[in-house]
Amino acid sequence: MATAGGPTLRRRQLGAELRRLREHAGKRIEDVAAHLECSMSKISRVETGQAPIKARDVRDLLQWYGVTDPELTEAVMLVHKGAQQQGWWAHYNEVLPSGMATYAGLEADARVLRSYEPTFVHGLLQTEDYARAVIAAVRPNEPYEVDQLVRFRKERQALLTRTPEPLELWVVVEESALRRPVGGIEVMVAQLEHLAGAAELPNVTIQIMPTAKGAHAALAGTFSLLEFGPREPTVVYVNSIAGNVYLEKERDVRTFIQTFDLVRAAAPDPQETPTTLERIAREMQAS
Missing domain, CATH: 3.30.870 (Endonuclease; Chain A)
Known part of the structure; x- marks a missing residue:
């Protein structure tokens, strides 16, 4: 998966990959929301790169989606790490x-x-x-x-x-x-x-x-x-x-x-x- 760009683009990349993995696993957004005990809108916003997600929840989802490739897991977590960084504009939030x-x-x-x-x-x-x-x-x-x-x-x-x-x-x-x-x-x-x-x-x-x-x-x-x-x-x-x-x-x-x-x-x-x-x-x- 792509890992280029700043935190905003990486958050979008992370969301797109989580959506791809969810669909590949045959899960619905409502299934994920119930699994993580959050709202469906939160999951939708995560998958569109508009909301953050905790590292432990990402690892939980990867396991739940049946991801067994350690390289893919490492790549997803690397993108997540980049998505947590703050851009220069954070000083003006x-x-x-x-x-x-x-x-x-x-x-x-x-x-x-x-x-x-x-x-x-x-x-x-x-x-x-x-x-x-x-x-x-x-x-x-x-x-x-x-x-x-x-x-x-x-x-x-x-x-x-x-x-x-x-x-x-x-x-x-x-x-x-x-x-x-x-x-x-x-x-x-x-x-x-x-x-x-x-x-x-x-x-x-x-x-x-x-x-x-x-x-x-x-x-x-x-x-x-x-x-x-x-x-x-x-x-x-x-x-x-x-x-x-x-x-x-x-x-x-x-x-x-x-x-x-x-x-x-x-x-x-x-x-x-x-x-x-x-x-x-x-x-x-x-x-």
Whole structure:
């Protein structure tokens, strides 16, 4: 079984392997829940990598599933050990919105991230002043939390310059999002200049969807596709006020891949991005 990646990806790997072994043993989720004396939802969350499981329970399940190969047992326990480690984002757990720690872990393990952004500049591309304005608008009475979340966002951005393999980022952002003066004209102009600089990175592609394009395939809202490599399935992340949703079923993932392909095909060529950013900044300063 695969053992690569950080704690979030390893937790997902562990869950997938436990699910495979359960199905091979002919056990149902309700059987496992009764065996471990816990809820079915807990087992479901363990198998999808959303909840931890104790080492003794893993060993118990392996024995109950009839696993006799010592190498397989050792490999599963090694993945479990890696899944228990804390990522750098754990320092921000007290202020992170629900589900954000999971996303940060997936993002840190991803090799490729493709995102459609209708409302804001993508978090990995935000300046500190822009990020502060966005976060403060949501948490106006929590200055400490705002400071912490700004630092958290800045730490995430290190993925774009990590070595030896920086995260490959492809973002399609709506023109209307870039014309919204978040933090004021000066902050927004600086943000546009920052985007122009980021677009020069070899691992960053930015497309701007003109408002004049009208309706297109992704108008339902923001989403991201996280790709980890050939052995790990792509994950779709959908963020909304109602909560965060992670989709992994092949049919769901395929739908979002097709949607992103349609959106980037409809948007102007990335080579036009610097000129568009300069024009928006100029018009914003003149208004």
